[in-house]
Amino acid sequence: MPKAVSPLFVCGATASGKTAYALRMAEELGGEIVNGDAFQLFRGIEILSAAPSEEEKKGFHHHLFGVLEPGESCDAGRYFEMAMPVISEIQSRGKTPIVVGGSGLYLKFLTHGPSPLPKGDEKMRAEMDGQTLEELLAELEAIDPVEAAQVNRGNKRYVSRSLEICRLTGEKVSELRDGWEKKTQELEKTLRGVWLIRERLDLHERIALRTKQMLSRGAIEEVSALAEIYGNWEKAIGVKEIRRFLSGEISRKECEELIVFATRQYAKRQETWFRREKWLEQLEI
């Protein structure tokens, strides 16, 4: 049995050129591409999510692109469940899995594994959405004061998540988390990946160009085609803005501008994330 080739992770901000770089590496290493992007998983928003085109996919196997219905929900855990078998299957054929994407949390599940914490509970989340941040904090405070002190108290999502775990397990999150996450030092030595870094101004130009192309090449049509479908996909950058354009609230120019702003801000958050992943080899591009 051939020794499994460890996957190569190709990370970077949106519009930094990951797709092109990954294709080159696929050529060089004899690899196959695995999607590492939370939104390119969905079918129907290929243009909006800047998924590789049919042309680009030609020549190399591409996995996990457009595999979810737009109405489906997904999370990092489900992505992990989907991606691991794909990766080992590629390895079993002696090829190199090249995981390409910008979704930090999703990639982190692949590189570091999921925590033993329970997954999200839709019903409970709906219930907590109806509660105020103060109520949630008070409850968390009562159950797990340690967690209440260290959680990001202004972020209702995070407070809810902490409380959700307490409610689901009947235990304290802070204790459940303790012990996990410490073993990363050794683990990270075995990881292989690059972070494509592009100068900010250059990146901004690429974002502006890509946004313009997206809008003229069908992103608007994608959004209007999915008008009746609710779900995870709606949080993609551009959906909100395109809907405002379609309703006549803003002009096309404003729509484009707002998408550019949102995309730049996203790119900045991605850079903040990858900066912390010290195991990534930084590659100025």
Place this chain on the structure above:
RNA sequence: GGCCCGAUAGCUCAGUUGGUAGAGCAGCGGAUUGAAAAUCCGCGUGUCCCUGGUUCGAAUCCGGGUCGGGCCA
């Protein structure tokens, strides 16, 4: 040509009776293991158009310019 209005942060603008200025957006930095292209936290970046004057002190009041917009010719 005459009259009127405006000029303050990258943009749109606020600024009380004179005490060297602040909002939104943009931008920058950060957090982030099960919603993550999500969500949240922090940071004001300034020839207050120029110039002379009044005043202890001018973004603010007065004179003269410059530029932009409007009205009348």
